[in-house]
Every structure is written in structure tokens, then in C-alpha cells.
Amino acid sequence: NAGVTQTPKFQVLKTGQSMTLQCAQDMNHEYMSWYRQDPGMGLRLIHYSVGAGITDQGEVPNGYNVSRSTTEDFPLRLLSAAPSQTSVYFCASSYRATGELFFGEGSRLTVL
Amino acid sequence: KNEVEQSPQNLTAQEGEFITINCSYSVGISALHWLQQHPGGGIVSLFMLSSGKKKHGRLIATINIQEKHSSLHITASHPRDSAVYICAVWASGSRLTFGEGTQLTVNP
Numbered sequence A: 001n002a003g004v005t006q007t008p009k010f011q012v013l014k015t016g017q018s019m020t021l022q023c024a025q026d027m028n029h030e031y032m033s034w035y036r037q038d039p040g041m042g043l044r045l046i047h048y049s050v051g052a053g054i055t056d057q058g059e060v061p062n063g064y065n066v067s068r069s070t071t072e073d074f075p076l077r078l079l080s081a082a083p084s085q086t087s088v089y090f091c092a093s094s095y096r097a098t099g100e101l102f103f104g105e106g107s108r109l110t111v112l
Numbered sequence B: 001k002n003e004v005e006q007s008p009q010n011l012t013a014q015e016g017e018f019i020t021i022n023c024s025y026s027v028g029i030s031a032l033h034w035l036q037q038h039p040g041g042g043i044v045s046l047f048m049l050s051s052g053k054k055k056h057g058r059l060i061a062t063i064n065i066q067e068k069h070s071s072l073h074i075t076a077s078h079p080r081d082s083a084v085y086i087c088a089v090w091a092s093g094s095r096l097t098f099g100e101g102t103q104l105t106v107n108p
Helices: none
Strands: A004-007 A010-013 A019-025 A031-038 A042-051 A054-057 A064-066 A076-078 A087-094 A107-111 B004-007 B010-014 B019-025 B031-037 B043-049 B052-056 B059-064 B069-074 B083-090 B096-098 B102-107
Touching: A004 A087, A010 A019, A019 A031, A019 A087, A019 A107, A042 A064, A042 B083, A042 B096, B004 B083, B010 B019, B019 B031, B019 B083, B019 B102, B031 B069, B043 B052, B043 B059, B043 B069, B069 B083
Parallel strands: A010 A107, B010 B102
Antiparallel strands: A004 A019, A019 A076, A031 A042, A031 A087, A042 A054, A064 A076, A087 A107, B004 B019, B019 B069, B031 B043, B031 B083, B052 B059, B059 B069, B083 B096, B083 B102
């Protein structure tokens, strides 16, 4: 199994540009989530989904958009990138909410 | 005050020492995770606990639901154990809340 696959691993954007971070899992997990990790802040939940067609906001959703059209994929969209969105992003999945977590390798995003 | 507090923030040990990292939380939870993150690396789940104790190799995790406290122990520590250890709890709904992590350095 590939587990959780995140792409790209690195990305540099200019302020105002848009991009999508991709996350895919092949474990038939219902629960998927996006986090950002910043120095001194720990991991913070951006958005999550408990199944296809269902998404909800986390702790820091502003500036990010998600959709869940299939069980496998949970892309994170930055509509107009800002320097404050410079961070490392992790996607994670689990069989169900409150289950064992599997993380992607992370995506390092720099917004200039 | 954060819902999940870890201590210590930083820990330096000599190879072979017994290590304890603590996690306290202030909300009711359904489960607690201990995660490991190596420098520049991804995040790996070490344990998921809802009660009692779990052991995997040299790692032991315990949880006391009544006291809202969990500990991660590493026996016979090794330099390859150097990493950030993160406590996370499934609290309300489907949201995971994280501690800020404990940076562990094990010197040879």
C-alpha cells in the first residue's frame, strides 16, 4: 500500500497566487484531514472530512478551501496565497474519526 | 491555556537512560495518540490509547483517564530515538488537538 500520498513536497508561491495541495490515500479511510505546522505552534487543524461529500472547518480554516468528491482524495486549495500561509502542511487519514492516524510526508510551502 | 500540555518542551539524555514525556489534557477525550517526528521528516503514529497501557519494543505508553494524563516512556534510549514526540487527543467531535511537542535529544 502507498498509504497517504501528498504532493508537491515543496512549493514556492508569490503572494496572490493560487495552488492546490493534493492528498490521496488507498486505505479506504473515511476520515481525512489537513494540518499546518508552524514553529512554536504545534500542529493545527485546517479542515477535515468524515466521508465523501462531507467537509468541515478546523481551527484555522481561513484562506483554505477543501472538497471531498471521492473517498480517496482530499485536496487543499489556497485561493490567494499570503505570506502567513508559509508553513509545512500535513494530510492525515484514519479508518474512522478517532481511529489510528496515518500521515503524509508533508508539503513545505513558502509564500513570498 | 492549551487543551493539551506536554512536558518537558526539551529533553536531553545520555544513551541508555530511561526517558519519560508527559501529556496532560483538560477535556474529555475518546482516545489519545503519541506521535513521533524526526527532523525534516514525516509524522508516525506510535500509539493510540483509550485506557491502560501499551508497549512496543522499548516504548511504553500509559494513560489515566480520571487524571487526564498520559506518559510516554522510552527504555534504554538510543540516539536514533532523537525526535519530536507529540501528544494528540480526539476530543470533541471529529477534531484532533495537539500538544506542542517535546524535542528529545539522546547523546551517545
